[in-house]
Amino acid sequence: MNWQNIEEGAVIKHDITKSPKTGDWRYMKPEIKKAECIGCGQCMPYCPEAVIDFDSEKKADIDFDFCKGCGVCATVCPKNAITMGKN
Amino acid sequence: MNKQLTKKLAPGHATCAGCGIPAIVRTVLGATDDPVVVVNATGCLEVTSTLYPYSAWKVPWIHNAFENAAATAAGVDGAVKALRKKSKIPADKKIKIVVFGGDGGTYDIGLQSFSGALERGHDFLYVCYDNGAYMNTGGQRSGATPYGADTETTPAGKNSFGKKEKRKDLMSIVIAHHLKYAAQANVAYLTDLKMKAKKALEMEGPRFLLVLQPCTNLWKYPTSEYVRIGKLATETNFWPLYEFENGKYKINWATENPKPLEEFLKTQGRFKHLFKPGNEKVIEEMQKAVDEEWRRLVNLAEI
Numbered sequence: 137m138n139w140q141n142i143e144e145g146a147v148i149k150h151d152i153t154k155s156p157k158t159g160d161w162r163y164m165k166p167e168i169k170k171a172e173c174i175g176c177g178q179c180m181p182y183c184p185e186a187v188i189d190f191d192s193e194k195k196a197d198i199d200f201d202f203c204k205g206c207g208v209c210a211t212v213c214p215k216n217a218i219t220m221g222k223n
Numbered sequence: 224m225n226k227q228l229t230k231k232l233a234p235g236h237a238t239c240a241g242c243g244i245p246a247i248v249r250t251v252l253g254a255t256d257d258p259v260v261v262v263n264a265t266g267c268l269e270v271t272s273t274l275y276p277y278s279a280w281k282v283p284w285i286h287n288a289f290e291n292a293a294a295t296a297a298g299v300d301g302a303v304k305a306l307r308k309k310s311k312i313p314a315d316k317k318i319k320i321v322v323f324g325g326d327g328g329t330y331d332i333g334l335q336s337f338s339g340a341l342e343r344g345h346d347f348l349y350v351c352y353d354n355g356a357y358m359n360t361g362g363q364r365s366g367a368t369p370y371g372a373d374t375e376t377t378p379a380g381k382n383s384f385g386k387k388e389k390r391k392d393l394m395s396i397v398i399a400h401h402l403k404y405a406a407q408a409n410v411a412y413l414t415d416l417k418m419k420a421k422k423a424l425e426m427e428g429p430r431f432l433l434v435l436q437p438c439t440n441l442w443k444y445p446t447s448e449y450v451r452i453g454k455l456a457t458e459t460n461f462w463p464l465y466e467f468e469n470g471k472y473k474i475n476w477a478t479e480n481p482k483p484l485e486e487f488l489k490t491q492g493r494f495k496h497l498f499k500p501g502n503e504k505v506i507e508e509m510q511k512a513v514d515e516e517w518r519r520l521v522n523l524a525e526i
Contacts, residue, residue: 155235202234206241207447
């Protein structure tokens, strides 16, 4: 038997429906004060879960299914437009 | 979730709240539009991104043991070359091979296979996210742990001030392999990291990025602070940002008045013991080592 005959091993394909909802971990919750958000997008690449995107008005918007509530977005926001409160 | 940022690594991974590793991965992989093959050494990133039956990876991803990530990348490189010869991969289709390894898998356990792959000149980018200890297993000291740090295997107490050995100079070890490009970066400076990743990904042959990754859990600081602490590491010259390209050194960030090292140390629980009476000398020594290292780097960059 040569290597071409070896059976393919375990291949797991990405399927978001199988993902754990890491939003369940959250005990602090970020809140975006939309009036103060200038839509600079600085919070987005630093968010470990990449759950911040622009809403229809070009303001930051958080997907709470996966947000773990770490608070990094609140510390990097240049306008202090994100506040952390109890979940 | 953010559509642009989650093209290659989705959420649903289980990194600790406030971990910077996913930002490093997204920034590096976001710097190219070519297809990528990711090789991942055992470590925080590997265990958290693939919780059976879920995988957060949307790109081909291979899991390895600690010691052979670079050897696997060399194998992927060989396979790509063989398939090109047989015309199964079109000649104009570029494929990027990217390895992610932690400091344990790079500085220590994976060093020999990494050195081998560098020396053989395989076409791959190796990214080491350096959180300065074996964080995935509870924070045992590694070759990357800084002098004076309190870890599980170098506990600070009555008879010890923490780790007694200096951090290994991995950049110099890698540069000694005569590669084209190696750079030190920091997760707190994502624009700089993206620029370096882009430059590295466009080159051929072995390339290396060493990225500082503050660990909220075992550097012991609040989950919201990784960017602030990462910035302090560079602002105190503890972690200079620099590149080595075609034989020349270039410093990417410098200030005339670097902050005292204490400002970086006091943000973290792993250095808390250094502020107790009797340990002043340890901080002094650390500051001296940082200054010396900075001078060495400045001299290299001027040549």
